[in-house]
Amino acid sequence: MSVQASPTLFMAMATAATATSAHPDVVSIARVAPPSSLRRTRSKEMWARALRVRFPATLNRGRGFASKAGPQGKVQEAGQGTHSPRLATQGAGRVPAAKIEHLERLALVNFGSREAVARLEKAIAFADQLHAVDTDGVEPLESVLEDRCVYLRSDNVAEGNCTEELLRNSHHVVEEYFVAPPEMNPQPRNFPKNGQHSYLNKKAHLYTPAHILTPEI
Amino acid sequence: MNTAYKDWESFQEDMVLAGITPVDTESSSVPTHHLLELCYIPPYNATVVQKLLDQGALLMGKTNLDEFAMGSGSTDGVFGPVKNPWSYSKQYRERQRHDEHGDSHWLITGGSSGGSAAAVAAYTCFAALGSDTGGSTRNPAAHCGLVGFKPSYGLVSRHGLIPLVNSMDVPGIFTRCVDDTAVVLGVLAGHDPKDSTTVQDPIKLPMILGEMDVSRLCIGIPKEYLVPELSSEIRSLWSQAADLFESEGAKVIEVSLPHTCYSIVCYHVLCTSEVASNMARFDGLQYGHRSGIDVSTEAMYAATRQEGFSDVVRGRILSGNFFLLKENYENYFVKAQKVRRLIVRDFMNAFDSGVDVLLTPTTLSEAVPYLEFIKEDNRTRSAQDDIFTQAVNMAGLPAVSVPVALSNQGLPIGLQFIGRAFCDQQLLTVAKWFEKQVQFPTIQLQDLMDDGSLVLENGKLTSVSLT
Numbered sequence: 001m002s003v004q005a006s007p008t009l010f011m012a013m014a015t016a017a018t019a020t021s022a023h024p025d026v027v028s029i030a031r032v033a034p035p036s037s038l039r040r041t042r043s044k045e046m047w048a049r050a051l052r053v054r055f056p057a058t059l060n061r062g063r064g065f066a067s068k069a070g071p072q073g074k075v076q077e078a079g080q081g082t083h084s085p086r087l088a089t090q091g092a093g094r095v096p097a098a099k100i101e102h103l104e105r106l107a108l109v110n111f112g113s114r115e116a117v118a119r120l121e122k123a124i125a126f127a128d129q130l131h132a133v134d135t136d137g138v139e140p141l142e143s144v145l146e147d148r149c150v151y152l153r154s155d156n157v158a159e160g161n162c163t164e165e166l167l168r169n170s171h172h173v174v175e176e177y178f179v180a181p182p183e184m185n186p187q188p189r190n191f192p193k194n195g196q197h198s199y200l201n202k203k204a205h206l207y208t209p210a211h212i213l214t215p216e217i
Numbered sequence: 218m219n220t221a222y223k224d225w226e227s228f229q230e231d232m233v234l235a236g237i238t239p240v241d242t243e244s245s246s247v248p249t250h251h252l253l254e255l256c257y258i259p260p261y262n263a264t265v266v267q268k269l270l271d272q273g274a275l276l277m278g279k280t281n282l283d284e285f286a287m288g289s290g291s292t293d294g295v296f297g298p299v300k301n302p303w304s305y306s307k308q309y310r311e312r313q314r315h316d317e318h319g320d321s322h323w324l325i326t327g328g329s330s331g332g333s334a335a336a337v338a339a340y341t342c343f344a345a346l347g348s349d350t351g352g353s354t355r356n357p358a359a360h361c362g363l364v365g366f367k368p369s370y371g372l373v374s375r376h377g378l379i380p381l382v383n384s385m386d387v388p389g390i391f392t393r394c395v396d397d398t399a400v401v402l403g404v405l406a407g408h409d410p411k412d413s414t415t416v417q418d419p420i421k422l423p424m425i426l427g428e429m430d431v432s433r434l435c436i437g438i439p440k441e442y443l444v445p446e447l448s449s450e451i452r453s454l455w456s457q458a459a460d461l462f463e464s465e466g467a468k469v470i471e472v473s474l475p476h477t478c479y480s481i482v483c484y485h486v487l488c489t490s491e492v493a494s495n496m497a498r499f500d501g502l503q504y505g506h507r508s509g510i511d512v513s514t515e516a517m518y519a520a521t522r523q524e525g526f527s528d529v530v531r532g533r534i535l536s537g538n539f540f541l542l543k544e545n546y547e548n549y550f551v552k553a554q555k556v557r558r559l560i561v562r563d564f565m566n567a568f569d570s571g572v573d574v575l576l577t578p579t580t581l582s583e584a585v586p587y588l589e590f591i592k593e594d595n596r597t598r599s600a601q602d603d604i605f606t607q608a609v610n611m612a613g614l615p616a617v618s619v620p621v622a623l624s625n626q627g628l629p630i631g632l633q634f635i636g637r638a639f640c641d642q643q644l645l646t647v648a649k650w651f652e653k654q655v656q657f658p659t660i661q662l663q664d665l666m667d668d669g670s671l672v673l674e675n676g677k678l679t680s681v682s683l684t
Contacts, residue, residue: 095539107493107538108500108518109531116532123489123536123596129482130552133559140554141561143384143414144613144638145371151413165260169504178502181511 095121257504263377264409265346265388272404277342280332283595284527285496286348286381289356289602290590291331293529299331300324301361301584302339307661308627324584324628327360327602329353330389334361337391338660344401347389350381351484351599352579352606354389355618359579359631362620362660364648366390366398369639370613371416373402374409382491383414385610395619395649399424402641416639424642429650432466437572441477442605448582450624451632455578458621458632461654462576472572474563479556480608481600486540486553487611492530493537499525529595561612568637574647575635577605579618583628605633615641617648620657629657 100117104110111117163176172179262270270276283293292298303309304323313322326334330347334357337345347354349367358365366389373388380386388405392398403424408417438459443452463469501507501521508520526534540549567575580602590598609616615638618631634651636644 099539103535103538103542106542107534108497108515108522109526109534110519110523111535112523112528112531116528116535119532119594119596120535120539123485123532124539126600127482127486127536127540127549127553130479130486130549130556133476133479133552133556135552135555135559138555138558140551141558142554144561145414145416148371148416151408151410151415151417153410153413162260165258166503169257169260170502171507180502180514181517183514 095124259377261377263388264374264411265405266377268404269401277336280330280336280345282332282347282353283329283529285379285492285530286329286350286353287492287529287533287599288328288595289352289599290325290587290595291328291334291357292325292587292591293527293595294332295527298587299326299328299335300587301326301331302335302662303361303584303628303660305662306627308623308658310627312625312627321588322586325360325587325590327357327580327584329357330391331357331361333391334358334363334365337361337363337393339662340660343392344397345391347391348378348381348386349389349610350386350607351488351603351610354391355579355606355616355631355633356602358391358618359620359633360584360629362629362631362657363618364390364392364395364398364620364652365579365618365631366392366402366645367609367616368402368406368641369615370610371414372407372420372615372639372641373405374407374412374415376409376411380491380495382488382610383495384487384491385613387610395617395645395652396426398617399426399642399645399649402645406641418639421642424645426642426646426649429646431462431650434462434467434647435571435573436462436467436469437472437567437570437575438469439474439477439567439575439577440471441474442577444581444604446581446601446604447578451578451580451582451630454621454630455576455632458576458651458655461651468571470570470572472567472570472575474560474567474608476556476559476563477608480560480611481604483553483556483560484603484607484611485596485600486549487557489533489537490540490550490553491537492533493535493541496526496530496534501525532596557611560608564608564612564614564635573636574644577633577635579605579631579633581605583624583626583630609635612638614638615644617644619648619652619655621655623658 095117100111103120111120167173167176167178170178266276281291281294281296281299283289283291284295287293290298301324309324325331326338330345330349330353333345333347333354336342338361347357347365349355349365352367354367355365357363368387368390370385370387375383375386375388378386378388390398390401390405392401400423403422406420406422406424408415436459438455459469499505499522500518502518506521506525508517508524510516510520522531539545540553581604593601606616614635616633616635618633620629620631622630624630634644634648636647
């Protein structure tokens with residue numbers, strides 16, 4: 001849908017938000033404590049050795065990673081210098097004002113604040129870590145059911161006739177139509193002068209008849 | 218289920234139930250969970266709800282959750298945060314200092330299906346439905362001491378489940394024991410003509426879990442899941458659980474899922490992209506909240522969505538739209554889809570090496586106080602807390618969180634089992650055996666115990682009078 005943004009509605013966002021790195025290291029480790037009681041129906045003596053850790057080799061490697069703090073840290077190492085060049089217009093990670101406006105128009109959602117723009121920049125920086133993965137020769141996966149022939153029902157009308165229920169959920173209806181406000185900059189129409197309804201011309205932009213809709217969203 | 222079986226069910230607000238209005242105080246339901254749909258009266262039932270009703274289930278109510286199931290704490294719903302019933306348990310309170318007995322230190326349930334978890338944990342119903350896109354059923358189940366089950370993608374219908382990520386969403390089941398989960402799954406599983414992503418494989422119903430011969434089992438422990446942030450208590454319990462299986466003759470081996478560290482990033486991109494698409498339908502025109510601004514259609518849409526969506530939801534929509542821009546599509550969205558295939562391959566390789574079931578933690582730690590949880594924003598928390606659970610959704614595998622033991626603070630800790638696709642019954646059989654070994658304690662809710670009549674059988678509450 002092509003829309004014209006209303007200048008009063010969408011704020012022009014300054015790109016004063018500072019670039020941020022990938023999101024902060026994860027939560028602190030819980031208190032070190034003896035293990036809680038894990039009861040079994042059999043001998044409890046086996047649990048006397050409960051403090052023994054199962055994979056000492058693995059845990060040693062784990063401790064070696066402590067300073068890198070989990071997946072983001074590991075990936076950070078590999079991901080140096082892999083920021084997309086398109087983002088590096090005003091310093092790494094900043095999103096230009098024009099892009100902000102464009103996103104607001106596409107999404108029909110307002111950023112609303114500089115914090116929101118900063119959050120987007122953090123989200124982008126976070127996502128940039130994907131570039132470290134080698135995906136040569138790998139096909140994109142759209143569905144885990146890709147190897148199956150999924151069911152497609154035949155194109156027969158099986159439901160409907162629920163006009164009233166559907167109309168009930170809308171705030172503004174006229175007879176069986178959902179009503180939308182007029183277009184922002186309507187194009188002149190070539191209606192004949194005689195016989196045109198003044199209601200149509202000056203009031204609402206009529207939308208979708210409810211009777212062709214099915215119950216689901 | 219042919220027997221007259223009184224199931225008391227709750228399900229969360231993003232499943233539709235016909236005819237429930239916001240001002241209907243007679244029914245036990247509450248208005249839908251987000252402002253955009255506060256006045257939405259669904260004209261149809263979700264398939265999973267209808268299946269339960271057809272079997273004689275009694276609806277107890279609709280429960281709270283994070284708005285649009287986005288979050289890992291159930292703190293971002295329009296009706297406020299959800300409190301973990303374990304905050305009021307004897308087991309927790311007796312370990313707290315006396316001056317902390319006020320209500321300001323209550324704990325989160327985890328999320329996003331926290332309301333459903335709280336409902337089952339507090340014995341208000343037999344079972345509850347939630348959703349699971351990145352761990353939203355398993356996470357609160359672990360924090361609330363419940364069995365939280367995520368079925369294989371394609372086993373249970375998503376018709377009526379308001380979509381978050383179409384390729385990963387599934388309805389989730391909360392119960393207090395694994396047998397109950399099997400009962401509910403037996404009702405819900407199966408092909409639905411209204412959801413073409415449900416498979417048509419024949420499923421043996423009712424789902425009865427038999428005895429398990431553990432000595433024939435091979436348990437895999439993914440080494441990449443041993444992260445420094447994992448609490449030492451959970452690490453220890455994980456180790457003990459592995460020992461338990463080994464002592465019973467099972468083969469327990471270490472496996473590698475090498476792309477684990479990228480899964481949360483991959484999920485972030487795919488989730489926000491699908492969200493951007495799925496949330497586009499909420500424009501206020503046919504249903505839901507509609508802004509008073511009537512200057513133009515575009516202005517009305519924009520204002521409606523501004524008023525109707527929380528910051529979290531708006532943030533995800535905007536991020537998703539960014540990743541879906543033409544110039545970014547290949548680099549982000551398609552790239553994430555490729556990484557997703559690598560993650561799925563990791564799981565397949567692990568199972569192909571002879572592993573039947575993977576054993577992992579569910580959460581990094583026990584439930585934390587609300588005041589501590591909200592110190593970080595929603596996205597950060599989700600990225601932290603989903604770490605063990607969301608890769609499963611990417612691969613569409615079944616997984617279950619089983620409560621194992623209480624922490625030193627007296628709070629529940631759960632461990633997760635992950636099975637092969639469509640081997641849900643086998644997975645639940647393993648979980649049932651494990652549950653029987655660990656004998657997780659019943660929650661002791663003091664106020665509840667002091668009045669009303671209770672029937673306690675084998676440590677399980679079978680019926681309770683709330684008068």
